[in-house]
Amino acid sequence: MPAKMDAAELSRMLGDWAQPGRLLPEALAAGLLELIDAGFAPAGSVLPAQRDCAAALGVSRGTVGAAFADLEARGYLASTVGSGTRVRSGRAAPATDGRLFSFTHSAPGVIDLSTGALPASEVARQVLTAGVSGLDAYLDTDGYFPAGLPVLRQAIADRLTRDGVRTVPQQVLVTNGAQQATYLALRALVSPGDLAIVEDPTYRGGLEALRLLGARVQGVPVGPGGMDLNLLGHALDRRPAVLYCQTGIHNPTGTTTDHDHRAEIGARAVEAEVPVIEDCCSYDLTRGGGVARTLAGHVDDDLLVMIGSLSKLFWGGLRVGWIRAGRSRIRGILELRKAEDLATSVMSQLLATRLLGRAEEARKERRRMLASRLSSTVRVVREVFPGWRWxxxxxxxxxxIDSGGDVLALAEAAKRAKVRLAPGPSFSPHDGQRTMLRLPLWHEPDVLEEALGRISAHE
Incomplete structure (x- = not known):
């Protein structure tokens, strides 16, 4: 059967389709044609109903109907009563539904509130601007270290051990950021058609990787204390290939799983013999002291794969992440990695090693900055949108944030106001979370005031 696109998926992939000085039906038709030409709406795919498209895009049904009619007249679409509107021709689909489309350059004048990625910390600025040292020792080698430089693997293992997760370097694989780590870990465990259990909501990059791998995905709702244990038990009874979760600092909700709740999740995964991939990328960014707890200690090393990153603590541009797992699992993932990417830059790894030596300093810096920005963000949001809750x-x-309304329409209004948002469906395996919005904390108060003011004026 042809794939049917959800209105949230279409909204994500269209991006900033409404252009000043261009009629809305014409602009929408051009945006849809671009998706068809690029293969994001492949031949045979069924577009959402006109009513659903209109609601998601914040336009009239007549605008959608006119755009569809234009493309149908030009041979790109075909409408059948009772079957909807399908794409007649187009390229093969690149297996994506646009969850990471926000990681692209914003047009001039656009305020980007679509990502929580942080600018470089002061610690990172000091180390990175000082340049690379220690490179000479590696220049007589071929420069390829697929598992990572031994010195960096040792530094990561030492850091994890100090944080309460006993680790040896042979349990660490260095990657080009956490997104690659997530993809490699999932690829080692998931084949096309396999069932994967995730939280709802969850990290959108994990969902994109699972889609690329052809997995079937089932979401388990997350509350303030963690996943719904009853629904998790039913999901594990289905013998999934993997459980992908975040029990430390959760992205996007910012919550953390209670200790007893976390222990129960681990016990159930072990009993079901289901491998667990835990995203630990935000575990440094706690509001209190120390780091967040994880499933380490509750799930044996042969079942647990941990994903980490230096992006949150230092800077995303460094592109250094890691996988921590049992030795045999690391060896298997390493061979997968070689097939697509031989190694991480030696220079980035040397810088990462120096940065890890200042991890505690960086944690304190991030904690102070995020606490200050949380306070200012809350103040601005309450002034501009007093009905929003979190x-x-x-x-x-x-x-x-629970906006209390249709967040897809809000995101479309924001696009017209030159503001990019991250609506809840991007973080849901089933394109749910239709009233929810993830708002980043790092922007200066005046920038956030300007952005939210623009949105309020265009609602």
């Missing part, structure tokens, strides 16, 4: 956050880089 749970208290335990850490992370954003607020998970």
């Amino acid at each position: 749970e208290s956050v335990r850490g992370g880089t954003g607020l998970w």
Whole structure:
């Protein structure tokens, strides 16, 4: 059967389709044609109903109907009563639904509130601008270290051990950022058609990787204390290939799983013999002291794969992440890695090693900055959108806000106001979370005031 696109998926992939000085039907038709030409709406795919498109895009049904009619007249679409509108021709689909489309350059004048990625910390600025040292020792080698430089693997293992997760270097694989780590870990465990259990909501990059791998995905709702244990038990009974979760600092909600709740999740995964991939990328970013707890100690090393990153603590541009797992699992993932990417830059790894030596300093810096920006963000949001609500956050880089209304329409209004948002469906395996919004914390108060003011004026 042809794939049917959800209105949230279409909204994500269209991006900033409404252009000043261009009629809306014409602009929408051009945006849809671009998706068809690029293969994001492949031949045979069924577009959402006109009513759903209109609601998601914040336009009239007549605008959608006119755009569809234009493309149908030009041979790109075909409408059948009772079957909807399908794409007649186009390229093969690149297996994506646009969850990471926000990681692209914003047009001039656009305020980007679509990502929680942080600018470089002061610690990172000091180390990175000082340049690379220690490179001479590696220049007589071929420069390829697929598992990572031994010195960096040791530094990561030492850091994890100090944080309460006993680790040896042979349990660490260095990657080009956490997104690659996530993809490699999932690829080692998931084949096309396999069932994967995830939280709802969850990190959108994990969802994109699972889609690329052809997995079937089932979401388990997350509350302030963690995943719904009853629904998790039913999901594990289905013998999934993997459980992908975040029990430390959760992205996007900023909550953390209670200790007893976390122990129960681990016990159930072990009993079901289901491998667990835990995203620990935000575990440094707690509001209190120390780091967030994880499933380490509750799930044996042969079942647990941990994903980490230096992006949150230092800077995303460094592109250094890691996988921590049992030795045999690391060896298997290493061979997968070689097939697509031989190694991480030696220079980046040397810089990462120096940065890890200042991890505690960086954690304190991030904690101070995020606490200050949380306070200013809350103040601005309450002034501009007093009806918005959210749970208290335990850490992370954003607020998970309930807007109380249709967040897809809000995001479309924001696009017209030159503001990019991250609506809830991007973080849901089923394109749910239709009233939710992830708002980053790191922007200066005046920038956030300007952005939210623009949105309020265009609602």
